[in-house]
Amino acid sequence: MNYIFLGMPGSGKGTQAEALAEKFNIPIISTGNCFRKHIKNETELGLQVKDILEKGDLVPDEITFEMMKKEIETMDISNGLILDGYPRSIKQAELLKEFLKIDIVLNIELSEDQVLLRIGGRRTCKCGETYHIKFNPPQKEGICDKCGKELYIRDDSKEETIKNRLQVYKEQTAPLIDFYKEQIINIDGNPPIPEVTEEISKKLEINN
Ligand code: ADP
Ligand code: AMP
Numbered sequence: 001m002n003y004i005f006l007g008m009p010g011s012g013k014g015t016q017a018e019a020l021a022e023k024f025n026i027p028i029i030s031t032g033n034c035f036r037k038h039i040k041n042e043t044e045l046g047l048q049v050k051d052i053l054e055k056g057d058l059v060p061d062e063i064t065f066e067m068m069k070k071e072i073e074t075m076d077i078s079n080g081l082i083l084d085g086y087p088r089s090i091k092q093a094e095l096l097k098e099f100l101k102i103d104i105v106l107n108i109e110l111s112e113d114q115v116l117l118r119i120g121g122r123r124t125c126k127c128g129e130t131y132h133i134k135f136n137p138p139q140k141e142g143i144c145d146k147c148g149k150e151l152y153i154r155d156d157s158k159e160e161t162i163k164n165r166l167q168v169y170k171e172q173t174a175p176l177i178d179f180y181k182e183q184i185i186n187i188d189g190n191p192p193i194p195e196v197t198e199e200i201s202k203k204l205e206i207n208n
Contacts, residue, residue, distance in 0.1 A: 007108035010119040017084040030084040056165035061091040105180040110189035123151040
């Protein structure tokens with residue numbers, strides 16, 4: 001089965017994608033993580049997209065699609081795949097349709113106020129793990145439980161950038177809820193992380 005996680009920035013897509021990936025033993029592709037890796041490694045693509053991510057705009061559709069396709073080609077997706085952060089526009093969804101069948105779209109619903117609290121306390125590790133200073137703190141402050149590296153605050157967590165990201169979500173990404181109306185399962189993103197994971201598991205069982 002192939003899954004997409006939809007939702008506002010900070011709604012918990014990455015966190016729940018990790019949990020589902022572990023449960024089903026299937027890989028995740030997070031386009032945001034891929035871009036951040038390119039930026040860190042100063043690749044040609046990284047240099048091209050650095051300013052776009054810092055502003056909170058979307059990387060152009062064709063560039064994002066090509067990067068995602070290349071990444072998928074290196075993965076074993078025989079049991080399925082989880083897409084976290086892709087697609088983010090109707091054009092991206094149309095490109096994806098020609099390439100991969102999507103079975104289920106999990107749409108995490110959360111208010112803007114909560115999203116701001118979540119992004120405000122988010123701490124990220126280069127290995128891909130995500131924490132929250134209050135809601136999901138690491139065992140040792142500032143250090144990743146999984147790999148021991150130092151956690152950092154993402155460059156796109158500034159107030160202006162977050163405002164722009166929410167606007168971009170409303171204009172370009174929210175229309176996907178209708179695009180995927182046949183595959184969508186709505187998830188309440190408000191409860192604590194394990195409870196959201198549990199709701200996703202239950203709803204997936206019902207739909208199987
Ligand atoms: P997204 O991938 O949608 O941008 P993340 O998974 O990075 O969102 O989550 C944003 C922040 O909120 C992170 O700091 C994460 O630890 C925290 N978080 C995620 N889900 C929950 C939850 N259900 N309750 C409280 N905090 C959460
Ligand atoms: P995320 O880690 O999902 O919050 O994404 C961080 C940033 O990466 C976004 O604000 C965009 O600038 C860029 N990005 C991630 N996924 C996409 C996508 N599917 N299309 C365009 N830009 C993307």
